[in-house]
Amino acid sequence: MPSAPFVVPPLLLIVILLVSAVAKLRDPGDTGAVFAMLELPKVLLRLKAHRLLPYGELVVAALLLLLPGGWYVVAATLTLLVFLAYLVVVARALTFPYPLICGCFGELGLGWITRRTLVRNTLLLAIASVTWVDALLRHGPDDGVLGRLQHLGDGWWWLAGVALAVLTTGLVLLEGDPPIALPAEDDGEYVPVPVPYGVVDGPDGPGALWRLTPTAARFLVFYNPVDEVVDDLVGRLPSWQEQLGPVVVHLVGPAEWSVLSRHHPDLGQLLLGDPDGETRRRLGVGDLPGAVLLGTDRYLAGGPVTGLDDIDDLVAAAAEEIHAATAPAP
Secondary structure (H helix, E strand, O other), rough: OOOOOOHHHHHHHHHHHHHHHHHHOHHHHHHHHHHHHOOOOHHHHHHHHHHHHHHHHHHHHHHHHHOOOOHHHHHHHHHHHHHHHHHHHOOOOOOOOOOEEEEEEOOOEEEOOOHHHHHHHHHHHHHHHHHHHHHHHOOOOOOOOHHHHHHHOOOHHHEEEEEEEEHHHHHHHHOOOOOOOEEEEEEEEEEEEEEEEEEEEEEEEEEEEOOOOOOOOOOEEOOOOOOHHHHHHHHHHHHHHHHHHHEEEEEEOOOOOHHHHHOOOOOHEEEEOOOHHHHHHHHOOOOOEEEEEEOOOEEEEEEEEEEEHHHHHHHHHHHHHHHHHHHHOO
């Protein structure tokens, strides 16, 4: 009779692959941003590997669950290679001179890549290795995961206990969404807050919002292409850019960059996409048009504000601060 304990490792891997795939499908932009932040070969983004990855995880999970006998070894080998690749990527990320965000499970596992991430992925690789060795020792028609589940007998009680422990641990460790940035007022003074994690789509594909700010402060203007004020808004962009000087002004629309660029081909690099509106929501921009000013220190330097008049006021206030900071000393 099949041994119940050795059916647990592949079941855990199947659940992990399913959770990872569903999370990535819910937030495909996050996966693309992680590809960009990890400086993986750009050909992967051009081939839409970040969009294909969750489907690959679903396929591997299905093979691991369904393939019997000798084919089960193939499925276990694919699973081992997947988790080995993930471990290599995490280990490489730790060699970077700056911290990186891990989106291994979409927003569900969003956080900094640390040595703890490396330990977690090492553990997952160890579980995949146990599964692979166990698969090498089993060649019967019922030696796949599904076949062994059908012959567990009393082992189901043991397996149910493990599943309950895993579920309880997951609920305890589950984190919510990253916080939304809402600047506070302290005795009338603007209190900056950290720029939240977000993803925007640009000419080079999706990327993390944080990658924009180290090179220059950014003034993000969110808009609706079908709004009646859109022509007025686009007409004010040159004036805003002139007033803000070194701050780069971006027009951020609710679609992918390739779609927005067809409507505004003259804006090119200054266009950014926020297809699902998630980045706008995290920045606290409610109604459209709205704007925020991101500083090079990864803190909000102004906003959020909504409405053309309030955006004009924010530009004027920011321009005054920039002029005061850059003016020669008397």
